[in-house]
Amino acid sequence: MDRSLFEIVEEPIQVDKIIEKVSRRDAGAITTFLGTVREWTMGRKTIYLEYQAYKPMAEKMLVQIGKEIQEKWPDTVVAINHRVGQLDISEVAVAIAVSSPHRKAAYDANEYAIERIKQIVPIWKKEHWEDGETWIGDQLEQTAYPKGEPFLKEE
Amino acid sequence: MDRSLFEIVEEPIQVDKIIEKVSRRDAGAITTFLGTVREWTMGRKTIYLEYQAYKPMAEKMLVQIGKEIQEKWPDTVVAINHRVGQLDISEVAVAIAVSSPHRKAAYDANEYAIERIKQIVPIWKKEHWEDGETWIGDQLEQTAYPKGEPFLKEE
Amino acid sequence: MITILLFAQLQETLGKERVVIEESGITVAELKEKLKTSYNLPQLDHIMTAINEEYALPTDIVSEGDVVALIPPVSGG
């Protein structure tokens, strides 16, 4: 598994570049997911976000997600970049690209990747609201790891 | 519905541009799908593809798909470009971008769009194989419109 | 007068993009029958039609000035 496919970055993410990483002659489908900074969450206005990562472990976990995907969808190639630092509205926090000979696997593997990122990758988000700031526990505002230990694979 | 979101084009598709079209401050997720020219299909080698469209009707059908998506997933914004003419291996034939406040709708609406394109948009593909050429009836090599009239919505 | 648009393999088989026929007030099914015999196109059974850029049913009426497209199974994407 090529580690450069899985990176925590500080600069703005370029979608073209990550698509290039998974592009290949035997792909008929490439899906991408971009997680972007949304202005409004449940009626509350965000001014900007701040992402912090435990970088070496976060990259390890991204590589692990890549391995899990390789096992489940052997024909796919996946690349993931997650950005850290201060992000303005509409900027891209995470980009996932998956190429596959056929489209179903490209969609499924992509969705799997973002679910797993939200479970196991040590990255934290601080919301800077119009009226204050909060570290977000998780994006569903649930308690920690409701599905058990985060390193266990779901089936 | 802004018609410029739905275009049949002759030039190479630029993914950035189509993502820009759906990007907005209340989106937290943007999915894209790229249908690319695959070199091998069931052991047969493609040299290049040729796409032909009934252009005015094809654009109308893309607009219709946009409307269907608007009904099913009201918070999404979708843009679709389909290219015609001669395409080489790895080139992008179709690009679909969907933005949404939350990711589930962005994935689902995107997958819906490609399914519908394959059902109702009057575009045809001619495979130029290493050993001959064929107009492809449909990509699953099924008979015409197995699900009935192509203009009926599926539920 | 009805204009018939041809695409993909039909366009290649007939060697042209369109044909014009002197008809009107017939159904799509009847039109297809006429085309089958006039142009020797046996495979029209599996081919959809559109009248003026909207998909049509076999029972729809084709009128003077209409543009009818013969639409082989599509393969976009």
Place this chain on the structure above:
Amino acid sequence: MITILLFAQLQETLGKERVVIEESGITVAELKEKLKTSYNLPQLDHIMTAINEEYALPTDIVSEGDVVALIPPVSGG
């Protein structure tokens, strides 16, 4: 000697990115208890840990030289 890495709200609460403590051969659970009392951090119950960049169980042993990360609920994406 064990290095403890702090992130997010824990980093802000303690005002530092890491603390070093003179311990070894204790479990993750025991380590968390010590940190709770030494640093007055009641919310450690919902916090995962990693030893040397791998998620750890409460019963895992922390050894001399290990780097232990306290991992609040993640919110990437």
